[in-house]
Amino acid sequence: MLAIDQILRLPLLPLLLLQGIAVRRRALILPEPSGPRQGQCGSGPLLRLLIAGDSSAAGVGTSDQAQALSGQMAAQLATNFELHWQLQATTGHKTRDTLAQLAALPKQRFDVVVLALGVNDVTSGTSRRGFAREQSQLMQLLEDRFEPDLILASGVPQMQLFPALPQPLAWVLGRQSTRLDTVLKAEAQNRPNVLHLPFELPQDPDLAAKDGYHPSAQAYHLWAELLVQHIHAQLKT
Known part of the structure; x- marks a missing residue:
């Protein structure tokens, strides 16, 4: 049974298309931040970390990887671990793109994998069935190729809250992001x-961030704190 936003999508389509074009025209295009995408730091038990995904995983919204998700996580984890970390993330990537990117990596061991995906699956119209299939393939690839003890799948962001998106476009994308996040939760x-x-x-x-679409450095710090807390809790058990 179709949800109300799916029913209204057709009559709203002309307006949604106009809003989408307007958002793209006035969007502030932010680059991926500079800085290293892999490294070693800290002391203690060895922890091998892979961060993968889209522009949010890549740290768009900041000027340097030190302020981005990877840098914030590395700084926090280095207080307790000898951390070996690697970032594999690209602006615009959907789940299937990240699947292909990670499949091209050599087989190696990561203790923890952090995923940040979903927004581009929403905006490109990926169906729930397609998203479920590709997420399942991605999880299986991670388990087979990298043998992680823990995979942290960050939920699909609530797109209805993105400042850059006008209504009703934000509402429609927000409803779809909730649906895909439900799929991701079920897969987990x-x-x-x-x-x-x-x-x-x-x-x-x-x-x-100043584009109204990506996290700021402050948001990356809070996000990294949450992920690090769960890494500590899960590895203890």
Whole structure:
């Protein structure tokens, strides 16, 4: 049975198309931040970390990887671990793109994998069935190729809260992002080493980058804190 937003999508289509074109025309295009995409730091037990995904995983919204998700996580984890980390993330990537990117890596061991995907699957019209299939393929690839103890799947962001998106476009994309996040949560529940973490940050203007679409450095810090807390908790058990 179709949801209300899916029913209204057809009559709203002309307006949604116009809004989508307008958003693209006035969008502030931010580059991926400079800085290293792999490294070693800290002391303690060895922890091998892979971060993969789209522009949010790549740290768009900041000027340097030190302020981005990878840098924030590395700094926090280095206080307790000898951390070997690697970032594989590209602006615009959907799940299937990240699947192909990771499939091209040599087989190696990562203790923890962090995933940040979904927004581009929403905007490109990926169906729930397609998203479920590709997420399942991605999880299986990670388990077979990298043998992680823990996969942290960041939830699909609540797109209805993106400042750059006008209504009703934000509402329609928000409803679809919720549907895909439900799919991601269900996939995680079927795999004992996968943990779904809802992407829920406070509604604070300072947590959005200047493009109104990506996280700010402050948001990356909060996101990294949440991920690191779960890494500590899960590895202890």
